[in-house]
Amino acid sequence: xxxxxxxxxxxEYSKDSGRxxxxxxxxxxxxxxxxxxxxRAEVDAVIRYDWDRIDELSLATxxxxxxxxxxxxxxxxxxxxxxxxxxxxxAIEAGLATTVVCYRALNGRTGPxxxxxPGEASGAEAFQMPWGxxxxxxxxxxxxxxxxxxxxxxxxxFGAVAVAARRHASHNPAAVMRGPMxxxxxxASRLIADPLRLFDCCLETDGACALVLTSAxxxxxxxxxxIEVLAGAQASGPGGAAVVFRDQLDVSEATHCAAxxxxxxxxxxADVDVVMVYDHFTPFVLFALxxxxxxxxxxAGAFAAEGGIEHGGRLPVNTHGxxxxxxxxxxxxxxxxxxxxxxxxxxxxxxxARVALSCAASAGTASAVLLRGAG
Amino acid sequence: xxxxxxxxxPDGDSAPFWNGCExxxxxxxxxxxxxxxxxxxxxxxxSCGGDRLTWVESQGRGTVYSWVVVAVAFTPELADQLxxxxxxxxxxxxxxxxxxxxxxxPNEIEAGMEVEMRFDESREGQxxxxxxxxxxxxxxx
Numbered sequence: 001x002x003x004x005x006x007x008x009x010x011x012e013y014s015k016d017s018g019r020x021x022x023x024x025x026x027x028x029x030x031x032x033x034x035x036x037x038x039x040r041a042e043v044d045a046v047i048r049y050d051w052d053r054i055d056e057l058s059l060a061t062x063x064x065x066x067x068x069x070x071x072x073x074x075x076x077x078x079x080x081x082x083x084x085x086x087x088x089x090x091a092i093e094a095g096l097a098t099t100v101v102c103y104r105a106l107n108g109r110t111g112p113x114x115x116x117x118p119g120e121a122s123g124a125e126a127f128q129m130p131w132g133x134x135x136x137x138x139x140x141x142x143x144x145x146x147x148x149x150x151x152x153x154x155x156x157x158f159g160a161v162a163v164a165a166r167r168h169a170s171h172n173p174a175a176v177m178r179g180p181m182x183x184x185x186x187x188a189s190r191l192i193a194d195p196l197r198l199f200d201c202c203l204e205t206d207g208a209c210a211l212v213l214t215s216a217x218x219x220x221x222x223x224x225x226x227i228e229v230l231a232g233a234q235a236s237g238p239g240g241a242a243v244v245f246r247d248q249l250d251v252s253e254a255t256h257c258a259a260x261x262x263x264x265x266x267x268x269x270a271d272v273d274v275v276m277v278y279d280h281f282t283p284f285v286l287f288a289l290x291x292x293x294x295x296x297x298x299x300a301g302a303f304a305a306e307g308g309i310e311h312g313g314r315l316p317v318n319t320h321g322x323x324x325x326x327x328x329x330x331x332x333x334x335x336x337x338x339x340x341x342x343x344x345x346x347x348x349x350x351x352x353a354r355v356a357l358s359c360a361a362s363a364g365t366a367s368a369v370l371l372r373g374a375g
Numbered sequence: 376x377x378x379x380x381x382x383x384x385p386d387g388d389s390a391p392f393w394n395g396c397e398x399x400x401x402x403x404x405x406x407x408x409x410x411x412x413x414x415x416x417x418x419x420x421x422s423c424g425g426d427r428l429t430w431v432e433s434q435g436r437g438t439v440y441s442w443v444v445v446a447v448a449f450t451p452e453l454a455d456q457l458x459x460x461x462x463x464x465x466x467x468x469x470x471x472x473x474x475x476x477x478x479x480x481p482n483e484i485e486a487g488m489e490v491e492m493r494f495d496e497s498r499e500g501q502x503x504x505x506x507x508x509x510x511x512x513x514x515x516x
Contacts, residue, residue, distance in 0.1 A: 116449055119381065126383030127415045128473045130503055132461040134380065134449045141443035142463060149441070149486040194444035194458075194481070244463060245414055245471050249441055 003089035004219035004226040005371065007036025007212040008336045013176050013327035015109045017206035024208035025054045025105035026062055032210040037223050038099060043212075044068060045097035047084050049104045049330060050075035059103065070097040074234075074367075078278050078323075079360035080104075081331025083367035086232025088213045098214060104332040105208035113204055128244065137201055137281065139244055141193040143363055144283040146250040148195060150298065153286065155195055157301030159186035161282040162199045162324055164310045169321025171348040176203055177325040200282040202323035209332040211339070225374040227339045230355075231264035232369045233257045243363040252284075254291035254359065254366035261359075262293070265370045269293035272370075273353040274341050275315060276334035278360030279322040285309070288361035289317075292368065311348050319348045334358045335369060342373030376495040376503050377459060377475060379452030389416045391430045396502050399494040401435045403468055404428040414470035435492025435504060437466040444481040460484055464506050478507030 009031025011017070011024050033040060043065050046056040056071040070091050074083040081104070088100040108114060117135035118125060133139055147153045163183055169175035181199065189198040219226035237246065237253020246253075262268050269292060277288040286300035294315055295303045303309065309317035320326045320337035327333055338356035340346040359368035385393040395402030405412045408425035412433075419426050442462025448454040460476040462484070476484050477493070489509035494502055 119450075121381050121383040124415055126389065130377075130380055130382055130501070131473045131475050131505075132377045132380065132445060132453065132459055133473050134453075138443055138445055138449075138461055142441040145441045145443060145462075145486075191444070191446045194446065196443070244473060249463075 001093055001095065002216040003092035003213050003229045004216040005085070005211055005229065005335070005339050006038060006214050006219040006222050006224065006226065007032040007034070008339050009033070009035055009210045010174070010333065010336060011208045013174055013205050013207040015176065015206065017107055017110065021105040021107050021111070021208070022054050022058060022062060024107070024206070025059055025103050025210070028105065028208035028210035029059065029063060029101050029103050032101070032212045035224065036212045036214070038212060038214070040065060042099045043101050045070035045088070045091055045100040047072050047074060047088050047100060047102050049073065049080045049084065051077055051080070051330070052104060054105050070100070076365045077362070078280055078330045079362045079365045079367040081278060081334055081367065082232065082358050082360055082369045083234045083365070084332070085211065085213065085229060085335055085369050086234055086367065089229040089232055092213060092215055100213045101210060102213070103208060103210040104329050106329055107206045108328055109204040109206050115201065115204055124245070133244070137193045137196055140281045140284070140363060141196045142244055143249045143287070144195055144281065147283055147286060150250040151301065153283070153301040155197070156183060156187065157286070157305045158200050158282040159183045160304040161279070161285045161309065162186050164304065165279065165318055165322045165324040168311060168319050168348055169325035172321050172326055173347065175321045175326040176205060177321070196281060202280045203325070203328045205327040205329060207327055207329055209329045209336055211335065225343050227342050228372045230267065230370040230372050231261050233260035233264065233367065235260070235366045237364070237366065251297070252287040252291040252361040252366060254288060254361035254368070257359070257366040257368050258292045261368045261370060267355065267370060271355050272315070272357045274319065274338070274350045274356045275317045276338050276356065276358040277317055277322070278331040278334060278362060279318060279324050280328070280362065282324065284361055285317060288359050291361045291366070292357060292359055311350065316350050319346055319350060331360055335371070338371050342371055376505050377453065377456055380450065382501045388418055392416050393501065395432070396494070396504065399502065401433040401492060401504060402430045403433050403470060405431045412468045412470045414472055433466060433468045435466065435506070436509070437464040437490060437506070439476065439484060439486055439488045439490060440465045440471060441486070442476055442484055464490060475505040477505045478511045
């Protein structure tokens with residue numbers, strides 16, 4: 001029994017929601033259920049992000065969800081965005097759940113700011129933070145540097161990713177950042193952790209996203225075209241939590257994830273019409289394009305610089321503006337945009353989009369889903 | 376070496392490393408079974424799964440693998456210590472560690488550059504090491 005995404009929902013994205021994360025979570029979930037025309041009473045499973053501060057039972061208590069039969073968490077951090085859908089689809093396909101709610105609620109700007117780092121040196125961070133590797137950009141910049149060293153990738157090529165995201169966001173009424181950005185603007189933005197500049201870094205956002213999954217058969221009777229989950233995959237890579245100590249920082253662990261994904265779906269990179277990539281930092285769009293076989297290794301920078309990732313280019317990427325310009329909900333806004341593309345209702349629609357890849361080639365974990373529309 | 380950053384609480388797996396730093400020594404675990412050094416410290420060998428690990432002293436020599444030059448103070452303590460170069464060094468012992476690169480201008484750092492370890496002598500609190508260009512007569516900052 002294949003699973004499908006029946007509904008999607010999101011709150012306003014802002015720099016100050018003025019509301020609790022619980023209120024944001026409830027609104028996004030209710031909107032996703034309304035989008036699917038599924039009543040709360042039919043929800044029998046809830047899956048949340050491992051980092052979410054609203055746990056499954058809190059959500060269930062406040063939404064009046066009763067008799068849940070499946071509760072779990074997907075991780076790790078941002079790459080949970082596709083993993084959470086993968087886990088939901090697996091529960092449905094295994095017959096363990098029929099109607100699954102997935103969510104991410106985050107006061108990411110007015111609450112604790114992920115971009116400032118954990119503040120506490122525990123776990124693998126204990127061997128990073130005392131030397132000043134205190135925030136995500138100081139970690140992930142190490143990967144960006146290796147991509148430059150190994151392949152000759154340039155800051156201007158990272159900039160092409162940021163410029164494409166902003167151009168796409170300018171068409172998206174929900175995006176937080178819609179004003180124009182040129183490559184010169186990117187190059188003039190201040191260095192944060194050289195080689196990464198301010199405009200290589202994602203936003204910090206208040207808001208929430210949610211999706212509702214059910215069987216493809218049931219979803220086909222809903223108000224929207226059913227968006228089938230063809231396959232999902234997750235990968236830890238060799239480094240686990242100690243990401244910066246692993247062997248190769250210039251190749252993403254998502255290569256493992258990609259092989260599983262395509263094998264399970266019976267499809268390949270050439271079948272993908274539109275791509276959503278977890279873009280906490282611009283270089284990780286390049287890592288993903290290479291890991292998922294959409295560019296040869298080391299060639300994604302040139303592909304981006306030539307406009308290949310723009311709407312109208314060979315392979316449109318992050319047509320909503322991504323984490324760089326739309327909002328940062330830790331990667332759950334990406335599968336939502338993939339659903340909209342496959343329904344044919346995106347703000348910046350890719351004509352004839354039938355298969356979408358939503359993926360994360362971060363460091364630490366990777367995740368991906370391949371989705372197919374009815375068209 | 377950077378001053379004022381949050382320090383971890385040593386535990387049973389890591390205490391020999393932190394104690395070594397206090398004495399100006401870099402201590403690593405080496406597996407009795409397969410001979411591989413492992414990092415970060417842990418209860419079992421990450422290469423072969425063996426649980427007989429011996430702490431050995433490293434000379435701390437290696438080459439630069441990656442680095443960033445941090446230009447923003449993510450904690451108030453860092454505000455007057457910018458910019459600083461934090462990165463990864465591949466030690467001759469076969470492990471990759473986080474370190475700061477000092478004793479040269481940030482724009483002089485290159486991948487593969489040979490570096491040596493220095494311990495700060497004047498520091499208050501937990502002593503730490505940094506790396507400087509090999510053969511450099513310049514100490515840490």
